[in-house]
Amino acid sequence: MSSSDGIGRLRAIERQFDRDRISVADLKSLEDIRTRYLSRKAGLLTLELQNLGKLPKDQRADFGRVANEVKLKIEASLDTLQATIAEREKQTALGREALDVTLPGNRRRVGHRHPLTIIRNEIEDIFVSMGYTVEDGPEVESTYYNFDALNFPAGHPARDPRDTFYVSEHMILRTHTSPVQVRTMEKIQPPVRIICPGRVFRRDAFDPTHSPMFHQVECLVVDEGITFADLKGTLERFHKRFFGEKTKTRLRPSFFPFVEPGAEVDVSCVFCDGSGCRVCKGTGWIEVMGAGMVHPNLYQFVNYDADKYTGFAFGGGIDRYTALKYNINDLQLFFQNDIRFLGQFA
Amino acid sequence: MKVGYRWLQEFVDIPETPQQLADRFTNVGLAVDALEIAGSDAIFELDVATNRPDCLSHLGVAREIAAIYGSELRTPKFQLREAEHRAADVFSISISDPDLCARYCGRYIAGVKIGPSPDWLKARLELLGVRPINNVADVTNYVMLGLGQPLHAFDADTLAGQQIIVRRADLDEKMTTLDEVERQLDPSMLVIADAKRAVAVAGVMGGAETEISSATKNVLLESANFDPLSIRKTSRALGLTTEASYRFERGADVEMARFACDRAAVLIEEVAGGTIFRDVIDVYPRRRTPVTATLRRQKIQGFLGVPVEDAIVEGIFQRLGFNITKHSHDGWTVEVPSHRVDISREEDLLDEIARHHGFDRFPSTLPKWSGFGSHLPFESDERFLRSRLAAAGYSETIPMAFSDESTERKVRPQIAPVKLINPMAENEAVLRTSLIPSMLRTIQWNTYHGIRDLQLYELGKVYWDGGETRSLIVAATGSLRPKSVHEAEREFGFYDIKGDVEDLLRSFNVAMQSAVNSVPAYYHPGRSVRLGDLVVFGELHPDYARDYKMRHRIYIAEFDIQLLFESRIRGSIEAVPRFPSIRRDLSLLLSKGIKYAEVEQAVRSVAIPELAGVEPFDRLESGSFPESKYALAISLTYQSEDRTLTDDEVDVFDRRILESLTERLGAELRQ
């Protein structure tokens, strides 16, 4: 027996291993092939190595080197195989766990704030950040606070029972939140800077733009040196914050008993940016508020010095601002409370 | 009110197109509701503010135009030819109530021939939507539209006693007006009467018996001025609004009465012939006191924000017909023209300056102040509450505040509601006294629209005779989770509403008050709880649900929101325990009828400081135990702040607790 024969057999084992290796498909057959070649008792390579002692001494080194080389190669090959098979089996196992991820997720019901609350909070936050204090007052109100002290003369059309809900001769459902202005001025001396959000009532039949119950927010500032220019600036600032920095505000002269000069307040149409559309009837402007400088007659009712103080006031519909913000064209949706409507708000 | 572009041009030169003029109108406060181009003419539909009756005519609108463009105002010029006969000789006029009639001008025109108006006159009226009647009536309308003075023409021969008396109506006096309606009058109303009877409701409408007819020969023309408030009340009381009442109730120009009377007489002579008797019979018992107003120069800047040049101020005054009677360094004193019934004080003049100078000419500034703003008290609590409710699945509703009394009384029998004298509908005649019916109506609405699974809340006002307060209602019905491919359906139940109530109270750190078993009748007697004054909750009584045709169980919780907010305390935060806790489970057999609260009470009565928690986790109504019993499994959690508890210690705790349960409730340990 010579070493060249032995080396030849080693190479034969190596070639045979390369052929057998291909059929290894899983950890079981991997273990079989490992046993077959490397088993301590009967492995093909193990058996061959037992011949080492039979070789002449000078040939043992060569044989040993080749035998070791073949063994390392087989071991490395088996390790690689093992890693590959383990990975493949893990993938298969994960594959078996696969879900139909296109099914919808479990939904937890989440509630929604009413859009009028969202907008009221937004408006209040803007004014509070500008230094205003929020005030409120009763909804069942006296004609004194709702009309007399606001310079509505006796017999003024707004007092008509066709327009105003009466509870008794002198008690009504307030038609605006302005009574809160008078009540506040009765309590404190200037400076006054308040907003009054709240619910108001008018005898309008329900239709897409009218409701017998709706919500308003009014603003009142009385101090020394308050000017018409301050009114303009405040309205502009508010509308830029509320509708966006591009928004323009316009005042048109108008008449309300409790202010002079009085104005209707328009904002540039939020839907067409003022170029004219269906909502703004092609004018590019949308009327949103009434405004003006506080009529000096009001100061007499609350014992303010009309020569010392000036002020401005304005008010608009929260419902209307909400409708504009969300492009809602029917106020009735706010009060039907259909969850398909409410569910669209945050 | 409608005005015609061509007609306006008779009074003033207009250098711009109708469209441009419409923008100018807007800028000075004459709101243009519509602009209609009609051939070479244009019709403006103006929304004239209630304080500006002077603009209810072509002359008045032309005056604003003259001020806008600085052009000359042309009042109509005409030649008055009077007969030798004096009107006063054939007719007498007296005012017995001068408070309600400041002036009454009458003219007598004899021998007219009634017939259709000439085409130019008819066309003019028709353009503005006024139906031509006959030549005399058409003239009165034409002069009113032109000059703003309402006029009335009587058939003079139908007036008894050849006299006009302006007086209050008698009690029970009746009169048939031009529209053939018999009107019941009363002494609050002013009438025009002859020697025998009322022949016109003053300033509102003439009578049928004295109206101009084809047979009319002689005309008595009325041009008067009546008290605005009186006209408004009469018009309301009779439910009768006319072009005349519309103008009088806003305030007509008392100085225009005579001029308009002459103008109309001349036009009647022109289109209907006849002779104008000499002199206006002008009864003017309440002569107008001239009104002056002062504008201080510094006030312009102080009030409007920037100064306005003297020349501009004076130009505006002149063009609007305000005579400057005094001009000093301090400012101007002006005489207010008689047609401007809205002006008497400095702010009124500032308004004129601001309008005619142009609102857009004033800068935009912000008030200068220091300090900070603030929300309403409890606003942050309210927002916190809303966010908790939203997270728990509840959506906010805002229903109408109107209801009907019987519905409200069913829920709040003791509360007298706020009743409306003039409700929109029978079932909206009171303000709600509780949030329950409106919530049930909301649930009903959604159910009718196919949505059965609902979690809703409302934070809204309730009202009673003498007060109002905010309240919170939480409501749920249907399934908490609908059936899906992943999960079975889960109906909302009593313990869900209870859990939500407990979570809310816990989040406000409000101590749970002991339950008192007096819940309102609209709750299911066996499935409802009251916790002091703070909250009542449970299942709606099926009888009440049936009223709303609701077949599903409805759960509600009502909170006293003010009490909740006021009871809120900021809880102290405790460190996380350093030592492990030990949990032990006890499986008990209890006699049916023993409530969980009694079990927990028996456990807690042992007073073991290391007992950190008691929680029931299983309950069996039947099983391998007597039918009179039920099985309840509870877990006990022990925790020490300063050491790890040993099993031996905890065994002792368990035994003591079990002893208490056995002793107090006869509980047995289930094998």
Ligand SMILES: [Zn+2]
């Ligand atoms: Zn638009």
